[in-house]
Amino acid sequence: MALDDVSDAIRTFEHDGTSYKMADLTVLEEEGLCDLESLPVSIRVMLESVLRNADGDTIDVDDVKNAASWRPDVPNVEVPFTVSRVVLQDLTGVPAVVDLAALRSAADRKGVDPAAVEPEVPCDLVIDHSVQVDYFGSDEAYEKNVELEYERNEERYRAIKWAEQAFEDFNVVPPGTGIVHQVNLEHLGRVVHEREQDGEQWLYPDTLVGTDSHTPMIGGIGVVGWGVGGIEAEAALLGQPITMQLPEVVGVRLSGELPEGATATDLVLHITEKLRQVGVVDRFVEFYGPGVSQLSVADRATISNMAPEQGSTISMFPVDEKTLEYLELTGRDSEHIDLVESYLEEQGLFGEQNPEYTETVEFDLGDVEPSLAGHKKPHARIPMGDLDEHFPTLLEEEGVIDAGTAESDGGLVSKNPPELDETVPVTLDDGTEIEIGHGDVLVSAITSCTNTSNPSVMVAAGLLARNAAEAGLEVPDYVKTSLAPGSRVVTEYLEQADLLDDLEELGYHVVGYGCTTCIGNAGPLAEPIEAAIDEHDLWTTSVLSGNRNFEARIHPKIRANYLASPPLVVAYGLAGKMDIDLEEEPIGTNDAGEEIYLEDVWPDPEEVRQTIHESVSPELFEEKYASVFEGDDRWESLDAPTGDVYDWDPESTYIREPPFFKDFPLEKPGVSNVEDARTLLTLGDTVTTDHISPAGPFGEDLPAGQWLKERGVEPYEFNTYGSRRGNHEVMMRGTFANVRIENELLDGKEGGYTIHHPTGDETTVFEASERYREDETPLVVTAGIEFGTGSSRDWAAKGTDLLGVRATIAKSYERIYRDNLIGMGVLPLQFDDGEGWEELGLDGTEYFTIEGLEDGLEPSERLTVTAETEAGDTTTFDVTAQVATPSAVDYVEHGGVLHMVLRQLLTEELDA
Known part of the structure; x- marks a missing residue:
């Protein structure tokens, strides 16, 4: 196939009176290079990118042939994949900005116009990883946390605002708006791009890489995108194709229906466990089969979000009628939705597909049961009914308790008091007296990454909170509760359903719009509690609706962390402990002495569906995303530097020019x-x-803390490793x-x-x-x-x-x-x-x-x-x-x- 033939594959597509250019995949089939129907959808999307960007130089006809050569026993060839956009979050986005600024400084030192360093593809940076849960359990929590966020991160945010004015097509979603994955799903994702290039209108699939490993969440609406490090993202921004080996593709055939009582979170924990067993590292995953139609797009996105925990590069669903309905629900323009359907149908990319796969995995939705994952691996699924046995076994395996030594009430002897079934008294600073022991829940967080994009589990959490409050249940005083929605739309529909008050009655007030607990920004525990943990070597716990529970990630003092659906986060927050079987044991006792069980407060599935129908509307999304790039008064008032070259401050402890490009030789080493x-x-x-x-807090006894103290930074000002990622001196020490x-x-x-x-x-x-x-x-x-x-x-x-x-x-x-x-x-x-x-x-x-x-x-x-x-x-x-x-x-x-x-x-x- 000659290069002219590749050029001939670029043809005109007419839609609603407008002419567009497109790379026509059917031409490759006509030339005998591939059988499109047998190719996985993700491979077809990659093939379109290679075909459209073939210029005979960076990408040539052999690259097109390589991409088209995919077979179940994948040939050993490489493909240069050019993405249509890049998304960043601020913890990885700030070092990307710092590197781009350093590249400009290096160019300037060599006598080259620094503006020559310019992103070649559009970029959106969402500031969502910096807010910490310092305040909780009150109406003032959100405002106080945001105030602290700006105090701690003002210099970082100024650097981001500099980048916004210095680079073209570099957009910033300011703090307090939402988490990158949910904003990407609900607003930034286009499914199909309509863009002008060299004076002509083009259509092509939305594709991306992002500097967060959970970027594959966008696969819930059929978009090919995955997480990369900031280094790869910067290269993609600068126009470098992502050169990768043609991947194996695993097809997961879904069948059956979710049983009542099982949530999308339970489903994703089962799938994550299953795919880890299968082994999908470096592989693409596509979901197909009759079970796909049983899942809402929000359910699909919940599954796709946890691609990294599954091990896959992407976990992708087809674009079908439900996808179009979701685009409409989230306020996308109706003309664009029509264009998405028409273009994808023209390319054979719309609706149910049945391609060939490297490996096929069967999964029956009916097998899903309420579950959690823990204590330190997101793919280590535990059926909810097994937690009462899981926790003593865990402590035995970790050497915290002596195996087989019986005590009263069936307890086990602890190597360091208290015993498993005993507690130690703690007096909080306000005089409140509490007792804590092994297994007690100290953090109960509805946090934003995996689940808050899904109204079904958020509404279920609100209804469970309402039922529990009406039954007279309260969350114990030692539990740190928080609600961090992934977008402001979530708060709006919870308010419209009158459920936000119910969550707040139990202490689940909005603490911020960002990653919070899941990234390690759970904030401090009360000092007396932390002291008791250290003194008695307590194995306390957290429960969160996020997707990561690695060691010391949630809080350095909490040894066991569990992933769960938002309603189960509330349930275990009420119970106050993880070593409990909520299928058989009461969740708590009210003031009247009545034992209340989980089944007494679990929301009726029909009530969940009806509440969503009445409370979630396109108008909410249109209103909240109309000003997504504007920010509040705090953002507007930030005085950011300007100009093409960043003005480095040698005294800064947040933003410093990295050493990578200093004394830079032109010869390849x-x-x-x-x-x-x-x-x-x-x-x-x-x-x-x-x-x-690590991304979380650190102390003055560590090298990073010592470096900051030597420069007059007090320990309470250290912030986190994540917030210091623009400073190589801190990060290399960390x-x-x-x-x-x-x-x-x-x-x-x-x-x-x-x-x-x-x-x-x-x-x-x-x-x-x-x-x-x-x-x-x-x-x-x-x-x-x-x-x-x-x-x-x-x-x-x-x-x-x-x-x-x-x-x-x-x-x-x-x-x-x-x-x-x-x-x-x-x-x-x-x-x-x-x-x-x-x-x-x-x-x-x-x-x-x-x-x-x-x-x-x-x-x-x-x-x-x-x-x-x-x-x-x-x-x-x-x-x-x-x-x-x-x-x-x-x-x-x-x-x-x-x-x-x-x-x-x-x-x-x-x-x-």
């Missing part, structure tokens, strides 16, 4: 063998990006500094510590890395399976790089962390099957030499590693570089993708 590297950390399985780059990370070089000690070799000194990871840097000693990190699972934290890779780590060696990687390492020029290496640092008898004291790079790096190249002890004994083993494409090799050889982009830009401009 390439790669070389790694000689006599030492091990910075030896890690076990499922070390998450939360472990590698890398591998999670209070729950366990470095196997140490004997069971938790926290960011390591052994410096050859001295044998125990010190912090950062201090050891500095000593290694002074001696010009390269570093490696070894790990087990699923290294880097979790959120798309670019600083997990940036920090790894800045600590001097040349390579990581693990049994397996989660996709985003692996790709971010590549994007920073760090080599992700993988042990052969059946091997690992433990199996090979390595203890981390060895010298590591990595050979095979002297002639450059090849995709998926086999390399040889030799580990030598101080005594001269050697262990040699082979590894595979998890650098699968020529483009990824380029990134590594340039020292990172942004280094490559800047090098190309400077060369082009200087040669012009």
Whole structure:
């Protein structure tokens, strides 16, 4: 097929009197390159992008053929995928802004017009990850939390406002509006774009990447989009195609109907568990079958949101009549909805599809039962009725209680008082006397990521709250309650249904519109409670309607965290403890001494449906999103810098120019063998990006806190790691500094510590890395399976790089962390099957030499590693570089993708 043939695939499409250009997929079928009906929908969308962007230079005819060559046994080819837009949230968006500003500064230093650094595709940044739950349980909670948010983040927000004026097509959704995924689903997502390019109107599918791992939530409306690190997102913004291997696609055939009493959250926890068992890392997932029509778009989005927890790159549903109804419900223009249907029908992308898949998974909706996930993995599903047995077993496994030692009332003896069924007294600052013990719920949070886009579970939570209040139940005083809707529309329909008052009566007042608890912004617990937890080594709990419950993520003092639907969040908040079987035991007792059970207050499904019908309308969405980019008076009054080049403040503790592009050479540095590297950390399985780059609060005893204190910042002003992501000095000191990370070089000690070799000194990871840097000693990190699972934290890779780590060696990687390492020029290496640092008898004291790079790096190249002890004994083993494409090799050889982009830009401009 000649390049002219690719050009011939661009044709005119007429709709409602307007002529549009489109890349016609049927031409490829006519040329015999593919059978469109057999291709998964997501592959067809990628193929359209490759076809439309084929220019004979960056993307050529071979790329089109590669994309069209998809078969169930996927060929080993790469595809350059050009997205139509990028979404950012502020924790990862601020470092993206800082990097873009640093690129402009570097260009300016080289005598190149800094405005040459400009996003090539539209970008929306939603500020949603910075609000913390400092205040709760009152009508003033929201305003007070927002005031604190602006006090803490004023400098960061000014940098974001600078970017809004400095870059074209860079839009900002200000604080207090909603969470990125829900705003994306309800407003930003178009399904089909209608855009002008070079004076012509074009139609093409909405596609995106986002700097939050839960970007795949947009798959609920049939949009191909996934989470990437800030590094990849910045490259996409700067016009770089995302070059990836053609993915395997798993089809999940849904059948049956959800039983009454089961929620969309229960469904997604079952699917997440199932797909983790199947194994879908690096794979696309598409849902099809008769069960799809039984699910609302909000239910579909709830499932798609948890693609990262499932392990998949995307989890996508078809665009069908229900999708169009959802677009109408959320206030999209009727003419646009007609255009979406017409264009997708023309491309064969509308309605039920039955393509071929790499693997097919059967899932019966009727098998779903009320469930939670915990205590630290989102895919570790627990049937609700098993929690009373789960928690004692957990404490036994963790060594908190002695196995099999009976006490009165069936309790177990605790190694550190109290016993499992006992409590300790605590007096709060206001004189309130409470008692807490193992298993007690200290945080009950309806938080926004997974569920608040779904009216069915939000209304159910409100109705349950109404029923519980009418039954005379109250939430115990030790429970920190919060409601963080994903958009202001949620508050509106709860108010219209008269349910917000019922939630507030139990303490679930609106605390903010943002990620809050799920990202680690649960805020502090009362000091006497935290002191009691420390003194008695209590395993307390949280329950939240989010999607992440990794160790120390929700709150550093809370050891066990459980994901649940919003109504179950309220139910366990009322119960005040997690070690309870709510199917058999009462949820509480009212003042009259009556025992109230969950079934007594659980809302009737028909009442949920009727309430939604009466309370949720297009007018709500139209009204609330009409001013989505404007912000409140606080946002308007921020005095942001202006100009093409950012004015760096060398005294700033929030925004500092990163060192990546200073003293920048125009020559590509390439790669070389790694000689006599030492091990910075030896890690076990499922070390998450939360472990590698925590987002929550930190203390003055840690390197990041010490750096801030040295600059006059008081501990109460530290804010969180997430809020400091524009400052590399804080973030590199926070890398591998999670209070729950366990470095196997140490004997069971938790926290960011390591052994410096050859001295044998125990010190912090950062201090050891500095000593290694002074001696010009390269570093490696070894790990087990699923290294880097979790959120798309670019600083997990940036920090790894800045600590001097040349390579990581693990049994397996989660996709985003692996790709971010590549994007920073760090080599992700993988042990052969059946091997690992433990199996090979390595203890981390060895010298590591990595050979095979002297002639450059090849995709998926086999390399040889030799580990030598101080005594001269050697262990040699082979590894595979998890650098699968020529483009990824380029990134590594340039020292990172942004280094490559800047090098190309400077060369082009200087040669012009």
